[in-house]
Amino acid sequence: MKLAVNVDHFATIREARQSNEPEPVLAALLAEQAGAEGIVCHIRGDRRHIKERDLKLFRETVKTKLNFEMAATEEMKKIALDIQPEIVSLVPERPEELTTEGGLDVISNEKELGPHIKELRNSGIKVSIFVDPNLKQIETCKKLGVDLIEINTGKYADLKPGEERLKALDEIKKAAEHGHSLGLEIHAGHGLDYKNVLPVAAIPEITEFSIGFSIVARSAIVGIESAVKEMVALIENY
Numbered sequence: 001m002k003l004a005v006n007v008d009h010f011a012t013i014r015e016a017r018q019s020n021e022p023e024p025v026l027a028a029l030l031a032e033q034a035g036a037e038g039i040v041c042h043i044r045g046d047r048r049h050i051k052e053r054d055l056k057l058f059r060e061t062v063k064t065k066l067n068f069e070m071a072a073t074e075e076m077k078k079i080a081l082d083i084q085p086e087i088v089s090l091v092p093e094r095p096e097e098l099t100t101e102g103g104l105d106v107i108s109n110e111k112e113l114g115p116h117i118k119e120l121r122n123s124g125i126k127v128s129i130f131v132d133p134n135l136k137q138i139e140t141c142k143k144l145g146v147d148l149i150e151i152n153t154g155k156y157a158d159l160k161p162g163e164e165r166l167k168a169l170d171e172i173k174k175a176a177e178h179g180h181s182l183g184l185e186i187h188a189g190h191g192l193d194y195k196n197v198l199p200v201a202a203i204p205e206i207t208e209f210s211i212g213f214s215i216v217a218r219s220a221i222v223g224i225e226s227a228v229k230e231m232v233a234l235i236e237n238y
């Protein structure tokens with residue numbers, strides 16, 4: 001099981017004072033040294049945290065694998081084609097949202113997504129879709145020709161331990177099995193932390209987690225190296 005670290009919120013701290021620190025690229029390199037096997041960032045339409053200069057610096061320095069989360073817009077496609085991350089993860093984006101609120105509705109947007117995904121893949125970029133644990137949505141992802149999907153663990157992560165959470169976990173499990181049986185690489189993420197990650201890490205079809213907020217928050221207390229190492233230690237045996 002691999003860990004990809006989302007470093008957006010190092011940029012959020014920087015932007016809180018419109019300053020030049022902390023430097024997200026430095027956080028990315030330290031995360032790699034501590035065992036992260038990928039670096040993820042979300043460039044938003046409003047550039048509230050990550051900006052183009054960060055993407056360029058990541059591209060020049062990240063040694064593992066760079067994954068840009070972005071909306072499926074012309075503006076974002078141009079940025080990806082120009083900078084060439086290893087992976088583009090297509091996510092829905094609502095300007096007022098605090099964080100990504102759900103998976104991309106690929107069924108409703110199938111027509112527009114087809115050529116968008118094709119163009120990215122033709123340039124050598126792997127395409128991922130952030131998708132809710134819904135079997136029909138996952139089948140449409142497969143139809144669209146993506147390389148992998150990232151199953152949205154947000155609903156599970158928002159629930160307290162109990163019946164409802166077990167149901168949400170089971171949905172993730174079934175979604176992972178189904179996606180895997182279709183030949184898709186399965187990643188998962190959103191809202192995962194040091195406490196809730198273990199039951200999801202036990203799902204064998206999931207090969208990688210994308211985790212951001214909880215690691216950045218813990219970094220503020222123990223430093224990024226320890227924060228990443230602790231998360232790697234939790235998931236590495238799966």
Ligand code: PXP
Nearest residue numbers: 100130189190191210211212213
């Ligand atoms: N995956 C996707 C698609 C996301 O949009 C985010 C948040 O940027 C994450 C994973 C990471 O979520 P969190 O910050 O809650 O760990």
